[in-house]
Amino acid sequence: MIIDIYNNLIKKRKLTLMYLLSAIVATYFASWLPDFENLIGIEGARISSVVSFGALNGFLLGPFWGAIASFAGIMGHVIIRDQSPDMFHLLTPFFVAMASVVTGLCISKREKAAMVLFSILILGWYITPIGRELFYWPWFHILVLGGFILFHHKYRNRTGNVYTFAFLLFTTLIAILADHLAGSITAAILFDIPPQMFASVVTIYPIERITLAFAAAAIVYLLIIALQSTLMESETFQDKVEHKKRDELFSYVDDVKDLIDKENSK
DSSP: OHHHHHHHHHHHSOOOHHHHHHHHHHHHHHTTSOOEESGGGOTTOEEOTHHHHHHHHHHHHHHHHHHHHHHHHHHHHHHHHOSSOOHHHHHHHHHHHHHHHHHHHHHTTOHHHHHHHHHHHHHHHTTSHHHHHTTTTTHHHHHHHHHHHHHHHHHTTOOSHHHHHHHHHHHHHHHHHHHHHHHHHHHHHHSOOOHHHHHTTTTTHHHHHHHHHHHHHHHHHHHHHHHHHHHHHHHHHHHHHHHHHHHHHHHHHHHHHHHHHHHHHO
16 A cells, blocks of 8 residues: 555654654745635635644654644744734644644554543543533534444555545544534533534534545545556656667677577587
């Protein structure tokens, strides 16, 4: 499977300071991009693209360095934007870093650890008073977790572009929902938010998260397909080289054989 090859490249690649700094800078500048508002005909829908970079960092750098890049990039934004940020904004970089951890674990074939982390967050919602009151609020998180468990159990060894993209989409969606749930739990603890505010977005947040997940999954999918094409072209070129060497060898053997036959005929 091409994801296995991609995973091996991440493990074997010598990570330099330049790679990490590039990811931090990209995440920092992405955090200043304007949010998308009132999309898909839903009044009040607001989508911030920065969490997608958190998922991308995990894919590209792994769970450890990806989380560091996401945390540093977002923390830089928080400090520069507000000289005295509140507790929630200071914790925001941890949420995005969590998305990096989830995608990093999944791309490195540690999906069970990512599912356990996500399950703990879902249980954490029910620890809060508002979580027990709005027990139905994380319905989409639970649905996605169940779908990913089923996909992992039945199709993890399948090959093909469709299964590759489905894996990336599930992985990115869980990562972005982990960021979303961690932020919601923190907001419920720190602020006196009425339950009606959470209930009002119970059908909106799934569309927001799917949009973000699809964008991040599509980028990584294109990178993997490009890698696959490069490897295939490399293999084709190598086959041509080997074929050329065999032809030259056979030609050399024939020439030597002709010389031997001529010598014997004298």
